Amino acid sequence: FIKNPIQGKVKTRLGKDLGHHQAVEIYKKLLEVTRLAALGVNAARQLYYGDFINQEDNWSPQDFEKKLQHGNDLGARMHEAFVKGFDEGYKKIVIIGSDCPEMDAQTLEEAFRKLEDHNVVIGPANDGGYYLLGLSQKVNIFENVDWSTESVFDQTLAQVKKQGLSRALLPEKTDLDTIDDLKKFPDL
DSSP: OBOOOOTTTSSHHHHHHHOHHHHHHHHHHHHHHHHHHHHTSSSOOEEEESSOOOTTSSSOTTTOEEEEOOSSSHHHHHHHHHHHHHHTTOSOEEEEOSOOTTOOHHHHHHHHHHTTTOSEEEEEBTTSSEEEEEESSOOOOOTTOOTTSTTHHHHHHHHHHHTTOOEEEOOOBOOOOSHHHHHTOTTO
């Protein structure tokens, strides 16, 4: 799941502190981290754009099937992507965002491994959300979640438990949104 790197549309909290041009440059680096992580895994790759499909970006159509996100909120958009993927015959699906500077192929491979024995795998983020969500079956764990809040992870776990699904957790990683987050990653 990505957004196109457009000033004022991505990393807006960072943009208020650094300026929107600098925020876009940081986001472009995060996109590259995400792209390289995905390329490092032997799996089908679908790239879901939040606004429009950019055929001229660094995401080669030979490596990534490009699609558009649909839905009123992040939960609805993820649910639709999972449903489409399972309807297309995939058995294990992992969704990642593009805000995690620590994303790598090993994390993605671990998520797929955990889906061998679990219904759900979640990579919790430092801000109360998550950087990765994987499913091994078609379920809806996206209702009753207050998206873009610090309770997303806890509310999602509550949905998993309520439905009696097995879950595995990955190590916590940073979701880069603020100046304080950025200080942890001087290379960005």
